[in-house]
Amino acid sequence: MKSALILVISSFFLIGVFGELVSVMQGYSVTLHTDHTEIQRADTVEWRLNEVRIAKISMDSSGVISDSVSSDEASRDRLQLDRQTGDLKITNFKTTDSGQYKLKIKSTRGSSEKTFSVSVKFTADKDPVKSVSVTVGKPVTLKTEKQKNQGMKWRFGSQKTVIAELKVRADSFTVYDDVLDGIFRDRLKLDNQTGSLTITNTTNEHAGVYEAELRGSSYTIHKTFNVTVTDVKSVSVEGDSVTLHSGLAQIQTDDVILWRFGAQDNIIASLNGPVVDPRWSNMHLNKQTGDLTISNIQRNQFGDYKVEFNTTNMISHRKYHIISGE
Missing domain, CATH: 2.60.40.10 (Immunoglobulins)
Structure with a gap:
């Protein structure tokens, strides 16, 4: 809705x-x-x-x-x-x-x-954070309803980096797609009427928290979105190996990484302690990057995987869907 x-x-x-x-x-x-x-x-x-x-x-x-x-x-x-x-x-x-x-x-x-x-x-959607899911390569639009006399900013990540801005007095809007090492370059579209933001050709790097700030004369309204990006991985046959990337170059001391599986979001791997489950004995977690490798994958291991990471720079989720390529 x-x-x-x-x-x-x-x-x-x-x-x-x-x-x-x-x-x-x-x-x-x-x-x-x-x-x-x-x-x-x-x-x-x-x-x-x-x-x-x-x-x-x-x-x-x-x-x-x-x-x-x-x-x-x-x-x-x-x-x-x-x-x-x-x-x-x-x-x-x-x-x-x-x-x-x-x-x-x-x-x-x-x-x-x-x-x-x-x-x-009043609204039917009372959740303070709106969850939005998108598949890698597809566009996603974060919708707002900006009033005519409101300026606005879009921010991304735990550092709340400004990635787009609309100024009322100057009657102009700008996308800052070169920030954050250019992960948004040529991918941002801002609707100057509603303030809605579209991200085209999404990648795993675009998963995370976005905040729309709508500024009135003496107040600011905040609307928050949590975007999850799903990547589809295909394995040729049962028994193949697959590596699911966390997207982190290197894990720091205080980083928290969790890998979950299935509709119940069961934890199958964690940097912060062992997960004892014989079904996942063929799994290896890279302690440097947080990448998850599953060797000799079995049919009951096909399905949805989610990585959650909480670092000093970001809080984010990424999803993978493993299917058989037979």
Whole structure:
């Protein structure tokens, strides 16, 4: 089901207090901006929801920053304070998060207030991360519904590298397909009306987490996609050998690698401990690269394989489907 994203904006000025009406799809994330580039000495930033304080950050005269968020179990793990700007991010937005958010900033230069009336937009797809699968060589489109007055950025990977951007004021859009060693070169297409991103001729390198940031005047909506790329491997006959590549050049000390098999996603190989199962005695895991080699493959080993890796640079999944070439 196609997700819809609707944002209605209303701004007014009343004695230094700004109001903004924001509608967020259930399960998405939203960042409310202070519009300050950084917190200064002796500044205090306070966020309230329906007059109840949910977050506070301050810097004392010596430059030491202290912050706190609500201890309410339902929301505390979903509230994030930016220690540089004081921006408030609410992840996996729920109905209980709706209401009036009030920002108060106190400093030696004076005080200011801003309010946001934030409501939830219901959708059948409540998952905060939308899973998308594609076969190697095929295109995949990550769909968004950008409003006319919104700018946006597309980011990829755990480092959140910007790979595409649409600027409202300049009325222009750009794809940065030379970043990340050029893995997206000549493969990105950005719809400047909806903001949807298409990746053509996908490879295993394109598996991972993508985030769309839709920027309004004082807020940002975040929509996250987890793209899994499936590669089909054909073995000539039972008894052949096949190597499934993790895609990593070299494993680092803290990397976590898991290989799974079948509809139940059973773990069959792990760098972090042995997997004792006599059915996989013909399997070898390369400790340097994470590649999995299956020698003398048996018919009951045909099927779906998935590698999950969590490294300092990325969190990603790749899939292989082994079939008989007979």
